Amino acid sequence: MRDFVAKTALGGIEPRKDVIGSLTLQERDDIALASISARLGQEEALKARLETVCSVVAPKPGRSEQGENRSLHWLGADQYLCEEALSGPLVLARRLVDELAGVASVTDQTDAFVRMDVSGQGVVDLLQRLTVLDVEQMLAGAFSRTAIHHVGCLLRCNEAGMAFSVYAPRSYAISVHHALVEVSKAL
Amino acid sequence: MIINHPLLGPRDASEFTYLGDAALIERPDWQSETAQDEFHDYVYLRDNPAGTHRELWFHEQGDRSWLVVTRNTMTHEILATELARDVARKMGRGK
Known part of the structure; x- marks a missing residue:
């Protein structure tokens, strides 16, 4: 039992990095995620509480807000995704359960998604071929769920036209990575 | 076709899937006589109808509303x- 080896979502020991022309794809295994859903009637109370515990305002639809240690992404009406640096299994979710007690339900999503950062010249051309979103119009902080190769993924713009993060379901990590790599090569 | 969410x-x-007539919100009371x-x-x-029709669409590849x-x-x-939940609440459905 003690001989288990922790692997990243893409199957490596270290997070995978691909450099294809001017584009860089970087797998991230150092982030924690937890989804937050407001309890019925607690929608406004949750927004206020989030501002206190995440040091950032609750994002508006289609947006992501970056705080000092945590960022919040808008997932749906009265639903958010919280992200911070990984400090251990379930740490973020357990903290949020306490911090948001009574106003929200919290689910750990750290092992549900893998984040892949895509950056460099041509990233807009790459994503235009993979999603129906108007990627060229996305500004820093834009966040949306979208389909990439028929897989429901989350997409955040970190720097307009230059840097994006794709959050793919972990069970589809290799398929989505394959799509990103193959389309990057074909640009 | 573009849907103004x-x-x-x-x-x-293409991000949406279609369910059908919005009258499906008005599910009858199963305890009624x-x-x-x-x-x-x-x-x-x-x-x-040939003309105006109210129908339910699901934002499957978006926010799932x-x-x-x-x-x-x-x-x-x-x-x-409109958000279906707002429509349902106006009709006294849901909470």
Whole structure:
């Protein structure tokens, strides 16, 4: 039992990095995620509480807000995704359960998604071929769920036209990575 | 076709899936005396208008919200979009 080896979502020991022309794809295994859903009637109370515990305002639809240690992404009406640096299994979710007690339900999503950062010249051309979103119009902080190769993924713009993060379901990590790599090569 | 999402703005229709007549929100009370007849009508009978039609669309590849979309079935023009939960609440459904 003690001989288990922790692997990243893409199957490596270290997070995978691909450099294809001017584009860089970087797998991230150092982030924690937890989804937050407001309890019925607690929608406004949750927004206020989030501002206190995440040091950032609750994002508006289609947006992501970056705080000092945590960022919040808008997932749906009265639903958010919280992200911070990984400090251990379930740490973020357990903290949020306490911090948001009574106003929200919290689910750990750290092992549900893998984040892949895509950056460099041509990233807009790459994503235009993979999603129906108007990627060229996305500004820093834009966040949306979208389909990439028929897989429901989350997409955040970190720097307009230059840097994006794709959050793919972990069970589809290799398929989505394959799509990103193959389309990057074909640009 | 572009659907103007009430929260997210204009989104491609390919992100949505279609369910059908928005009258499906008005599910009959199963404890009513006439429940059997009401459920017969609810399940089997639909209006099929040539013109304005209110229908349910699901934002499957987006925020997974249900919308009530008012669409002209002859021109495909979309006249209005609302969150289905807001429509249901206005009708006294849900909480």
